Amino acid sequence: MMMLSHLRALTPRMRFNYTKPIIDNTAFKLHYKVTVVLLLAFMLLVCGREYFGEHIKCLSDQGVPPHVIQTYCFFMATFTIVRHYNESLLEGGFLPHPGVGPILESDETIRHTYYQWVPFVLFIQAICFYIPHYIWKRKEGGRIRALVEGLQYASLALNEEDMKAGNIAVPSRKTIESRVELIKKDILLRLRITRAWSHWLISMEVLNLLHVMFQVWIINKFLHGSFMSLGLNVMSFRHWGDITNPLETVFPKVTKCVFHKYGPSGAIQQHDALCVMALNIIHEKIYVILWFWLLFLFITSLLAVVWRFLSFFMYRRSLKFNEMVFRHVSKSKFNPYNVINVVNGCEFGDWLFLYYLAKNMKSATFHELFRSVAEELEKRDMPFNTEADGNEEKGSEPILLGKVEYDDETLPLKDKRS
Template sequence: MSLMSSFGVITKNFKLKPQQYIIDNLAFRLHYKATVLFFLVGTILVTSRQYIGEHIRCIADKGVPEHVMNTFCFFTTTFTVPYVNESKQDLEKITLQIKNLDAKLLDSGNLAHPGVGPYDFSEPIKRHAYYQWVPFVLFGQGLMFYLTHLLWKKMEGGRLRYLVDGLRYAAFSLDEKQLQVDKDSKIPSKSDKEQKIQEIRNIFLQGIYINRSWSMKLILCEIANLLHVVLQIYITNAFLSGNFNNLGVDVWRNGLESSVDVLDEVFPKITKCTFHKYGPSGSIQLHDAMCVMALNIINDKIYTALWFWFVFLFAFSALALLWRLATIVLHARSSSFNKMVFASSCPGRLNPWNRFMVSKHCNYSDWLFLVYLAKNLDPMVFREIFQGIAEDLEEKKSMKTPLINSEELVSLS
């Protein structure tokens, strides 16, 4: 079976194509697109046997069939021995114990595999049961990262889509007749374009369709994204028994300094398993097994990459919130800031007076809605809408006190 066939579900149902209607920013999309894709790929990898073979293979005596031992050890728990006794012959020295992840022991050949060695039932052991649940937890975490997108999509209510529909190709409206581009797209006629632009101007001026809570809901969802990353770090750390928080730091510091892979303590490749059964006379027989955990070859890479991704996602989401704070503070105070924000949305230079009218006499929700409207429209069409809104605002305020003095007008240019 080929690689593409394993990821057929993703390539068929999770296509990375341009978003038809942009209602959020890059940081938001990293949560519900890139992160969800990461978890889906991880889920497929840990459930696919064609790359790693059987998830677990155990070596035991002939008293238990191999397939029985493999099944038993996978669905119960395997374990490693945190400490091994230096001497099993002298009972007085049993308390003298050496850590089984000592690089010197491994290099000298006195330790076959980290975490595997002789033990008795009085010694502490470290059980590993998480590997049974990895695909379910990864898939569930992926779904959780999609929830804030669904929440914001519900809150946004399709406002941007309603206004943008019919204007996707409005820049090409040169005829009095409507032209069909494909099944779902068309070039509106000149009259239809002018009517739609006037409708947007009226809606914007009346302030009915765009209310102040629109921006507040978006900001709350962005804050929820940041908090959700913290929640996912906590969930993952709890799932890995407290070994996730410092995982990336340990790999970075100790990965090249020791013969013992730091990941072997969290994701052991060789573990122990004990099977008990009744003998012919009714006594309990103990069968000791050493298990090769092929699945952990994938798990350690997934969770190491996930640690670094969570750090990046948290930092990027925090910077996005700082940018949002900057837009709240500067949108109505800085002409240069507005010039920078709308520079990529309009060809050429917006009229300084129009920028002033929009920034001074629009609340933050209106201003932010214009920013997202610019992301969804052709620059020429948006320029026409922006100019019309500025004219409407100027007309609305014309009967009140003067809007700007001569010194401010000079500063706008």
């Protein structure tokens, strides 16, 4: 019952809280929400002795007490013999268990030590998958929340004064206008800070992709090079229940152990033991599921990074791309001239920050903010100027004037200097 209570404690982490501001994408959430919960659930499952009994049970002769040989074999590891994985001998009934039989000095053996470390490795992996999200939360600093707070119910703003219905605060039209003006000023006066925000987000998304690859490599080392092809071997194996199951090599159910002790005369006596690895039936399921999950996570993370870099190359080259992206998140149509003004006045980091503002604001409110930002940027020759006196900031880039060309459309812009 204790394990079930722990599993129930993990379920809140699986819930997607729609009241919190969105500061990352779905692929990012798969890392720190789903994967972390999955790994912690596996760890609790492995530790649930009340359901699966002892991790190891060993059978030996009467010369060694059972609890001694079991403790010894658990800490000193067990082994199987490569020669006794011979399929013809197994199918002929000459060997009762894959990898178990008489041992010769020249025999190659496979030592199985991973089962001692599985709970610890799963817990450390869960921490590792959460670290990029923790870093991102610290670097993000709650800026999105600070800007959009109080605008969740902007679509209900019908009165001239703020209202409160229970725990819900409904802003007035005047409050919304002031909030939009405040967000606009924050965006225009802190463009370089906005870029740092976006750079950290992209860095953590790339880190997630590299981290998945690193975790696959670590698990492969942990399972002595058997993890890379584990899922493929399972999919290619169709004779379930047959003794040639490929998982028997990686997760054997019966193994051997040799215990040495001194006899009455002082000579060293060797005691062979057969050990039943009860928990390996759980281990094999865990790592097969992890193989498929990490493959899915790698593909999802790769697509997220590809989309981010595609956005970087497309946001200034295609008007339709910008309209499609902002319409997707805000469900409203944007004036093409406003889109051009914003794109010309922003770098990719600023554009990405606006995209996440759109994901966190009501459609009408963001549309008003977008129009206001576009009009303000149209008035500026130097949109990257953050000085109050209008002096040009060192290293800033001038806004593109005259005619702005896109791959899919060309629209004229009024040159203010003419």
